[in-house]
Amino acid sequence: MKKTLSLLMMVWFFSCQSPEVNQPTWINPIQEWRESDGILKFKVQPGDWSVLIQTSSQPILADYQVEEGELRIAYPKNRSFVVGQAYIVLELEEKSFAFPVILNPELGNGKLEDIRSPKTLNTDSSLVQQQMRYSFGKGGNLVPLESGELFEERYISQSDKVGTFAGESDTQLSSFYITAGTPESIPMTIQFDEIQNEFTVLAGPLRDAFQNQISNGTLLTFTIRNSGKTWIIEEVAREGFVRVRCSAERFEGASVHANVAQVFSETLILKKP
Amino acid sequence: MTRYIFISFFVLVGILLFSLASLQKVKPEPPYFLRFDERAFNHQTQMNLRVESSVEPTDDQLRTLEKDLVAIWAHLNYIYESNDLKPGKDRFTERFYQSLSEAYPGQLSGAVKRQDISHLVIIKNWSRDGLACQLIDSSAVIQYHLPSGDSIQTQASIAMALYFQGDNWRLDALKIINEKPLNP
Numbered sequence: 001m002k003k004t005l006s007l008l009m010m011v012w013f014f015s016c017q018s019p020e021v022n023q024p025t026w027i028n029p030i031q032e033w034r035e036s037d038g039i040l041k042f043k044v045q046p047g048d049w050s051v052l053i054q055t056s057s058q059p060i061l062a063d064y065q066v067e068e069g070e071l072r073i074a075y076p077k078n079r080s081f082v083v084g085q086a087y088i089v090l091e092l093e094e095k096s097f098a099f100p101v102i103l104n105p106e107l108g109n110g111k112l113e114d115i116r117s118p119k120t121l122n123t124d125s126s127l128v129q130q131q132m133r134y135s136f137g138k139g140g141n142l143v144p145l146e147s148g149e150l151f152e153e154r155y156i157s158q159s160d161k162v163g164t165f166a167g168e169s170d171t172q173l174s175s176f177y178i179t180a181g182t183p184e185s186i187p188m189t190i191q192f193d194e195i196q197n198e199f200t201v202l203a204g205p206l207r208d209a210f211q212n213q214i215s216n217g218t219l220l221t222f223t224i225r226n227s228g229k230t231w232i233i234e235e236v237a238r239e240g241f242v243r244v245r246c247s248a249e250r251f252e253g254a255s256v257h258a259n260v261a262q263v264f265s266e267t268l269i270l271k272k273p
Numbered sequence: 274m275t276r277y278i279f280i281s282f283f284v285l286v287g288i289l290l291f292s293l294a295s296l297q298k299v300k301p302e303p304p305y306f307l308r309f310d311e312r313a314f315n316h317q318t319q320m321n322l323r324v325e326s327s328v329e330p331t332d333d334q335l336r337t338l339e340k341d342l343v344a345i346w347a348h349l350n351y352i353y354e355s356n357d358l359k360p361g362k363d364r365f366t367e368r369f370y371q372s373l374s375e376a377y378p379g380q381l382s383g384a385v386k387r388q389d390i391s392h393l394v395i396i397k398n399w400s401r402d403g404l405a406c407q408l409i410d411s412s413a414v415i416q417y418h419l420p421s422g423d424s425i426q427t428q429a430s431i432a433m434a435l436y437f438q439g440d441n442w443r444l445d446a447l448k449i450i451n452e453k454p455l456n457p
Binding site: 052054056057058059060061078079080082083084085087089091095096097098100102113115117118119130132134136137138139140141142143150151153155 | 326327328349352353354355356358365368369372373375376378381382383384385397398400401402404405407409417419420421425427429432433434444445446447448449452
């Protein structure tokens with residue numbers, strides 16, 4: 001019994017001892033691996049080898065085959081990764097060998113990124129906008145722009161026309177907006193409706209300093225004063241106009257003016273024609 | 274004797290079932306603001322920043338950028354050797370993450386380890402809203418630990434484009450320029 005046990009122990013001990021793995025030899029060593037260079041060949045001892053390519057961003061699996069003591073690795077042409085220093089890692093029975101190689105595939109033009117800051121310009125303030133450009137290539141690589149630079153920065157004077165504009169690239173980040181500022185003046189007229197017996201105070205057309213119609217929803221404040229009492233009515237602009245109706249019974253003879261922030265209209269008197 | 278063998282068999286099966294059940298416990302991911310980035314916290318590197326942009330960031334913004342750059346490197350290095358993408362997902366923009374996860378084979382253990390020793394970062398452009406910046410790490414020193422036990426130090430210029438999204442800076446694209454062995 002004791003003899004069998006020691007025999008078993010011996011077998012177990014030797015089965016755990018793996019034979020020494022020899023360092024593979026690189027048959028066609030190169031510094032930079034291009035697609036045109038084809039496959040990389042290594043002279044290896046027979047075994048169940050596994051191959052990784054550690055690129056600058058992440059390890060990727062390689063296409064390889066072992067035939068008659070030669071390990072052949074195909075160029076990873078359909079894979080995207082950050083270009084630069086890479087390592088070919090050959091592994092057999094937990095023993096690894098690394099061979100440095102530079103991977104520098106063609107990246108093409110990349111996708112232009114066009115960042116605008118600020119994204120919303122207002123004609124009330126400066127119309128100068130900062131633009132930053134770079135190109136996002138395959139695998140998260142920065143690709144030089146047409147000028148050869150990696151990054152470009154410019155300051156652009158935008159026009160005074162309001163609207164939503166697309167930048168040079170079609171990404172969401174590149175679109176920008178120009179909005180109308182405060183109205184330059186508030187022209188006001190009063191109409192009297194005899195059937196309804198009410199006044200309509202009409203303010204508009206409201207345009208900013210560059211003749212853009214002011215934004216819908218701009219708040220206009222009407223102040224109506226009548227025999228010592230003051231009414232404040234707020235109304236929003238729609239298509240550049242604001243209307244307020246006041247009954248003639250109550251407001252005949254009242255004075256009315258309107259304002260948006262610091263811009264005031266003239267004061268008119270509500271009276272029947 | 275046979276009885277004990279039977280009992281021990283059932284005990285073993287019991288332990289196996291129990292361990293399987295405890296393995297399947299779902300660990301809910303904590304919300305973004307409660308997550309602690311251990312890798313970024315433990316990452317050691319030397320980061321020097323210099324501003325050359327037309328719009329200058331404030332000191333606070335610079336501190337945030339420095340902290341996030343360290344975190345980005347911590348995760349880049351971790352992904353470099355493990356291909357484990359998820360812990361660093363908040364450190365990259367969506368499209369960079371997408372290019373990392375394209376044809377994703379799962380975690381792979383790379384035998385070469387990478388370590389970033391020092392950085393000299395020049396901020397080239399800084400957006401007026403403080404949400405985008407482009408920089409060049411003009412002399413990044415990187416060390417590779419090879420499975421043979423050797424290590425190789427290299428120096429490179431690394432251009433990076435970053436976005437401030439969510440709560441931190443994220444890497445959008447990078448280019449490693451002219452990586453050369455550094456002779457001490």
